[in-house]
Amino acid sequence: MLMENSIYFTQVKVYLSQLTVDEQEDVIRFYQEYAADAQLSGERLISELGTPKQLARRILVDYSLRLEEDDIHNTYEHESTRQDRQNWIKQEFNLISIVLEGLLTSIVWVPAMLLILICLFATIGIAAIVIVALIYYLLTGLFQIFGGLAILSSNWATGLYQGGIGLIIVGLQFVAWPVGVTIIRTVFRALMRFVKYVGRRFSHKGKEVTHHA
Template sequence: MMTIEAYLDELQRQLAPLDEDEQADVLDFYLEYIEDAKLTTDAEVIAKLGTPRQLARKILADHSIKQNEINSESGRQVTPKSNISMIWVIILAILSTPVTIPISIVILLVLFAFVITAVIIIGSILATLAALIIGGIVLSAFCFYIGLGLILTHFFVGLSYMGLGLVGVGIVFILIPFIRLMAKVLFQAMGNFFRYIYTKFNDRRNRRQGVA
């Protein structure tokens, strides 16, 4: 058994990724919520809000989604890394929620199916493009090497091979930004989907628990 003060202390420890001001705002909000709801024991708090870890994961997911939206709306670049981070905290938040209603089970099944499918598709696309780049580099180097070997005996043939090698290098340099753009688009799409799933999941949970 823990006191409400101990509950909030543990919640603060679980909120370590947030800065001190953000932690203070969260703790003030939930302390006020607990007082307004007249929750007097830790059991009542846990029944309403979940364990400190469960609540912290929800808060971190909400914060990550909000930060992602702010960056997007302000024109800041939303990197694949930030989308992956957001997806991860969303998954942790959903997995930490007790599955007690059928719709939650359906959401989790859809979530896992999407994760597996997305990883396979994105991995295959990126692996294919990476293989094309590596193959292009090897082929370009080979052509350039052959051209150097022929330049003294068959000048124009050697020059042609060297030209092909340089063209290949140029194509590779064109493909690299394209791959980065594609990775950004794919991870943004994944992030948007997870954000949508989490919003629906969270709305239903809040309605069920009566939490704003």
């Protein structure tokens, strides 16, 4: 039993390279004690905790979710610099990657993985459409202004009208861009809520043991 468990947890540790040595040892010790208390080994151990790779992926997902909740979310809510926002976005995409990698370890979770990918591409598509639309109308406004200035000497009425329309369009950008950013953030947050929901279901796997200290 001890030999079988030792091999199992050695393999688990191989897949936990993203954690520090201390974190790896802490997690492995937790599951070793759980396996010993529950007298799990061999097929029973795999049935309870999954393969070494599956357990490691659940650990990484759970760890990343708790890290995001403890640190990154608070940083984002109170961010004051561009670096804060960049760090938050990087952390969120890293979380998506970890969750997707975890879901790949079990065919049961493939539909959830595909749904996350669909939502991710939809989010990127919405963000691209919003940004392109905002840039298009900004350029349209500038074109109207310069066009109005170009014909102002020959037809001042048309020039003023065209230039005025351009100024209105450009002025609306001060409202349109914040609204556009809000739309993108809202859609992205909805995506992350779904990713975290799936991640929690996967990492817990319906068993309290997966929510380690």
